Amino acid sequence: MAGKTTNKKAAQEQENGKYYLAGTITTAMYGKRNFANGKSDKEDKYRLSLKCTADAINGLREAAEPYYVDTEDKWLPDWMKEEPDKEGGYINFASGFDIRCGEYRQGEIVDMGSMTDYIADNGGNINGSKVVVAVTIKPGAIYPAAMIIKELHKQDIASMFDTDDNGFMSAMGEDLPF
DSSP states (O other): OHHHHHHHHHHHHHHSEEEEEEEEEEEEEEEOOBOTTSOBOSSOEEEEEEEEOHHHHHHHHHHHGGGGTTSOGGGSOHHHHSOOBTTBEEEEEEESSOOEEEEEETTEEEEEEEHHHHHHHTTTOOTTOEEEEEEEEETTEEEEEEEEEEEOOOOOGGGGSOOSHHHHHHHHOSOOOO
16 A cells, blocks of 8 residues: 555656746735735645846746646736746745745755745845745646745835934925824
8 A cells, every 4th residue: 555655745846847947935824815906715725936147037937838728818827927037036935835945054954844835934024035935836736845035135114214314304395204
């Protein structure tokens, strides 16, 4: 019986592809996203969005193309249908499973637990971090399996404003609301 499980797992792994995608995190969260047009995601999921170079997107497209051959055009992600511009573009992932997270430190990969825990341990936000995401590609779908933080950035409310009095006063102008 153990042989059957091994053969089944090996066959399943052959059916799935893997790719390592480098980029900069623009969103890392669990939940639903709310969009400017008033719509939102239907269900809570682990979400990861990356800004990637055109070369990275084209590499992912090439790796994923064989897995999307039988997928209807309406289900294809935009990055599969459209060429990225020379500055690159965005890749959005959603998964029902938390994403393993690690850090790249002095040539070593250090396991940091789940993405949810890692975000909480780093002030609630890791947007702007430089990462490599290991993705699993299945027929008609792509999922983040794990990510390695190469360069950690923490974005909080203070990082969005000048912290000196002159910068704050010039942003607020003469009409302070308090």
